[in-house]
Amino acid sequence: MSGEKQPLAGHDLVFDKVTFGYNEHAVIQQASLSLPSGSFTALVGPSGSGKSTVLRLIARFYDPSEGQVLLSGENIREMNPEALLRKVSMVFQDVYLFQDTIANNIRVGKAGATQREVEQAARQACCHDFIMRLPQGYDTLVGEGGSTLSGGEKQRISIARAILKDAPIVLLDEATASLDPKNEADIQQAIDRLIQGRIVIAIAHRLKTVMSADQIIVLDQGRIVEQPA
Numbered sequence: 001m002s003g004e005k006q007p008l009a010g011h012d013l014v015f016d017k018v019t020f021g022y023n024e025h026a027v028i029q030q031a032s033l034s035l036p037s038g039s040f041t042a043l044v045g046p047s048g049s050g051k052s053t054v055l056r057l058i059a060r061f062y063d064p065s066e067g068q069v070l071l072s073g074e075n076i077r078e079m080n081p082e083a084l085l086r087k088v089s090m091v092f093q094d095v096y097l098f099q100d101t102i103a104n105n106i107r108v109g110k111a112g113a114t115q116r117e118v119e120q121a122a123r124q125a126c127c128h129d130f131i132m133r134l135p136q137g138y139d140t141l142v143g144e145g146g147s148t149l150s151g152g153e154k155q156r157i158s159i160a161r162a163i164l165k166d167a168p169i170v171l172l173d174e175a176t177a178s179l180d181p182k183n184e185a186d187i188q189q190a191i192d193r194l195i196q197g198r199i200v201i202a203i204a205h206r207l208k209t210v211m212s213a214d215q216i217i218v219l220d221q222g223r224i225v226e227q228p229a
């Protein structure tokens with residue numbers, strides 16, 4: 001596998017009767033799902049139903065005890081772990097910012113990205129305007145001891161990283177924090193741009209996100225209880 005950009009079309013992600021537990025208790029039970037290329041799937045269900053675990057299985061933080069996760073027909077267990085990670089972007093709630101400039105924090109998505117590429121990703125993720133208001137713009141230090149960013153701004157930085165990475169699969173854990181309407185609209189726009197042409201699976205906390213999904217998967221105690229067509 002090369003590190004070159006993979007064509008976005010042609011990937012699909014399948015859970016084939018996946019069972020998994022962190023211990024003897026099964027957290028995901030016989031789950032089968034199909035996420036076609038270019039589709040946006042919202043994952044909903046009560047707390048503890050296994051939503052985060054589904055995302056962790058896709059990123060191979062863990063492997064199923066039964067069944068398999070297939071990417072374009074290949075069991076992800078058989079794939080080179082680095083090749084898999086290159087294909088997956090994670091946009092999580094608790095974004096970690098390094099003690100570095102904001103530009104380098106976005107560059108995490110693609111090592112060696114030019115300033116122009118960083119700025120382009122930042123614009124698409126609705127970050128550019130707030131970055132330009134920081135004391136030293138893209139050179140402002142963030143993270144511990146640096147400028148502090150709001151939860152919504154941090155999540156947009158995470159989206160900018162993912163846009164720069166340009167991976168075909170996006171795992172999204174939407175922020176639960178209540179955001180002001182401007183922040184919320186900006187995040188929505190950033191997500192809309194990120195998801196185009198990719199396989200996106202989102203733990204959706206906002207009704208708007210659920211409504212805009214191509215499919216909604218309802219989990220309850222590790223079982224898929226509803227998967228409308």
Ligand SMILES: Nc1ncnc2c1ncn2[C@@H]1O[C@H](COP(=O)(O)OP(=O)(O)OP(=O)(O)O)[C@@H](O)[C@H]1O
Nearest residue numbers: 022023027045046047048049050051052053054203
């Ligand atoms: N690292 C872990 N070790 C042991 N058990 C875990 C671990 N992570 C999660 N669990 C358990 O697995 C179950 C599913 O957890 P998971 O985080 O996937 O649910 P969730 O639907 O994402 O929940 P929430 O909406 O609260 O984030 C829960 O019972 C949880 O306690």
